Amino acid sequence: MLDETRNRLIEWARWVRSGGINNGYAQVCLITPSGGCDVQDDAALQVDRAVATLKRRDRQMGQALVNYYVRGWDYSMVGLEFRVSREKARNIVRMAEAWVDSSIFMLNQVE
Numbered sequence: 001m002l003d004e005t006r007n008r009l010i011e012w013a014r015w016v017r018s019g020g021i022n023n024g025y026a027q028v029c030l031i032t033p034s035g036g037c038d039v040q041d042d043a044a045l046q047v048d049r050a051v052a053t054l055k056r057r058d059r060q061m062g063q064a065l066v067n068y069y070v071r072g073w074d075y076s077m078v079g080l081e082f083r084v085s086r087e088k089a090r091n092i093v094r095m096a097e098a099w100v101d102s103s104i105f106m107l108n109q110v111e
């Protein structure tokens with residue numbers, strides 16, 4: 001389950017870098033080299049809501065997640081920002097992934 005969330009975070013990061021929802025389009029898709037639609041707004045928005053909530057609840061975990069996935073930082077770079085070791089930075093990102101996983105799971109249970 002957590003691997004699926006990591007994949008969703010990777011897709012969400014691509015969506016964020018592409019501009020997210022763009023000026024009233026109902027759906028924004030990124031085209032993969034294979035020609036398929038990679039990221040849809042609904043899926044990306046679900047992750048985006050979870051990350052936004054995490055950032056409000058725990059700024060460090062939320063920012064570490066954004067830095068790691070959207071900015072493409074490695075654990076050493078995340079650690080430098082928060083003045084923690086690489087291992088501690090990895091743990092922060094992993095905890096944030098687990099939080100997002102749980103948040104998405106709970107959101108899907110409500111729907």
